[in-house]
Amino acid sequence: MARPEQQKGTSVAAMLPNTAQTYDTGLRKIIITLTVIVSAMLELIDTTIVNVAITQISGNLGASIEDVSWVVTSYAIANVIVIPLSGFLGNLLGRRNYYIGSILLFTLASLFCGLATDIWALVFFRFIQGLGGGALLPTSQAILYETYRPEERGKATGIFSMGLVLGPTIGPLLGGYLVDYLSWEWCFFVNIPVGLLAAWSSFTYLREPKGRHAVTTIDWTGIGLLAVGIGSLQFILERGQSKDWFDTPYITIFTFIAVAALLAFVFWELHTKEPAVDLRVLARSKNLAIAAVLTFIVGYGLYGSLFVFPVFVQRLLGFTALLTGEVLFPSAMVTGIISLPLGIALQRGVSPKLLMAVGMSAFIFFCFELSQQTMQSGSSNFFWILLVRGVALGFIFIPVTMLAVSGLHGKDIGQATGLNNMVRQLGGSFGIALTNTYITNRMATHRVELLSHLSPYDPAAAERINLLQQAATIRGGLSPAGAETVALKALEGTLTAQSYHLAYMDAFMLIAFLFTVCLPLLLLIRIQKKEPVDLSSAH
Structure with a gap:
């Protein structure tokens, strides 16, 4: 009562x-x-x-x-x-x-x-x-x-x-x-x-x-293993790139600790009577397991793209932090505006698989379009592309969030929301760390490729250096040797910027590829219509 x-x-x-x-x-x-x-x-x-x-x-x-x-x-x-x-x-x-x-x-x-x-x-x-x-x-x-x-x-x-x-x-x-x-x-x-x-x-x-x-x-043992395992994993993801990953001994040590602690955590939680995190809920709900994978990829895409885009526009296009935020804000507002109507649509029987398919396809299109941007792009070039991102995230987030708790009852819902939010956070951490590493590697690759075209015997390269030398001589009144030094530095700056530009474009394509690979997972989702749900013990 x-x-x-x-x-x-x-x-x-x-x-x-x-x-x-x-x-x-x-x-x-x-x-x-x-x-x-x-x-x-x-x-x-x-x-x-x-x-x-x-x-x-x-x-x-x-x-x-x-x-x-x-x-x-x-x-x-x-x-x-x-x-x-x-x-x-x-x-x-x-x-x-x-x-x-x-x-x-x-x-x-x-x-x-x-x-x-x-x-x-x-x-x-x-x-x-x-x-x-x-x-x-x-x-x-x-x-x-x-x-x-x-x-x-x-x-x-x-x-x-x-x-x-x-x-x-x-x-x-x-x-x-x-x-x-x-x-x-x-x-x-x-x-x-x-x-x-x-x-x-x-x-x-x-x-x-x-x-x-x-x-x-x-469950002190479970709590301790989780704290050590997840804490070590997050530390590796946050610091690995800046420390050259496994070339740094303590990154290797923390990787071993993370793997050992997380394996022990999973074993312990599956065999203890009162687990701190009830992993058995994943076995009771196939939809939660699928949602966890999709949520990880969504977290990867959301935070990965949100990491690459500001760096790209600020480092190469000269955007200020404030302008970057202003360019991104309409996208978020679109997601906010469509969230409630989409939730009501799901409530009235619209297929969540259909909404997620539309959302993931739109996000793939968004990443593909970003990968086609040039060094001459301005804020107006991103407006409609980012609005597509806003629509895509609305169509993805709402169904996948509902999917995580569909078919669950009572305290299982609390466990599901905790696990799903953790997976999204980890997806974001992986997204930032791996995207950063990928950009660094691709930048080095593109630099080598571009350098292969910069030969003194290449007429286009020789003409470019000559024009830069003339500009330095006329504007700065430098000697031929000084003008040559300035010209080579300017060429180096252009080479670096172009290498990073190509690497950023590759990063957007990688995110698009991951979303494409995950699209078939939607076929595995099974939604039971009008299923009664007990929320009385949800935490």
Whole structure:
């Protein structure tokens, strides 16, 4: 039976025999929806907002760029450790308490990040911020599913998907404004009023779900193996490229630790009675397993392309960080606008496989079109291409998010949302790390290819050098020897820029290829129509 305070402003729907689930309606439902979306976006915005402030942080704190990169790395490591544990910790502490506590921890850590006067203090508080923020994404998703009736799940997924795409895209734009007009500290201070408001709203309007699975024992072994394994893997992905991967001994050591710990984690979780992360849910739901693969590729494509595009337009086309954010923003807005209608369409019976096929095909087209851009491209050249990206992500995110929890009941939904969000985060990390490595290798290959055409005996190359020498002599009044040096440096700059341009184009084609390879997975999806879903224990 519902508690007395639950009866006002709620409706009751039968979920299982002899049980009842209470659903919020009216203003309370709207406030809860806004609260969880804002909380999820706080977490996602902070994955990218600091990226544009790296140089300013380095200068203000007297740290090297390599040291400052730990500000990004520590947050990502903490995130990816906590996300799969969110269901377990919600059961252990109570979902409402865990959620509010995570928001407050994130907000308090944001304050100390902004007040930090030492780079390693900032890295430490950034890690703490990641521990708090990691819970917000999967728990927000589970709360939203529990707030809406089963037949409204498509609408709930559409609403939640807005935050999934808007957050990472808004981050650089907001960070650019704050750094340009205030200071880098405001990349953290901006979280404080929003976080406090979200914590107050959660405290006032959220209720502890009925039927919470009581945790009788704490799986310390599983938690430890997960933290070591996932933490080491994330560290390798974040630092491998800058350290020449396995040419650096400690990268090799951490790779061994990651593989050993993750294999031990999987074995332990499959054989322990009360696992921190119930991996058996993957066996109970083939759709979740397929969704995990698709989500990994989507994360790879989303974060990989979001990594390559700003570097390409800023390094080669001369875009500022602010202009880059402004160019990307309409794409995110398109995704936000279409998310709710797509969710409602799914709710009314539109095939999720059809939507995902359209979305993945559109994303392939988006990557292909980017791979055709030239060094003369301007912001207007990217407008329609990026709008296609926005449409594609909307058509992909919403069905795949629903697919992850289709056919699951009770606490399995909490486990599924945690696993799915972890896989997307790891997909993004792999996307950035492997794309960066791929660009470096392709750049070297293209450089060798272009150099083969630069011979003193090549008439075109000789003419180019001669023109550069003449320009240096006329404009700079240099001697023939000095003019030749300037000409060769200018040619070297052109060669490097062209090599990087070709490498960036190859990176977009690689992402398009991965999406193409994954398209046949859609044929394996099986959706049972009008399947009743129990959300009463989702965390």
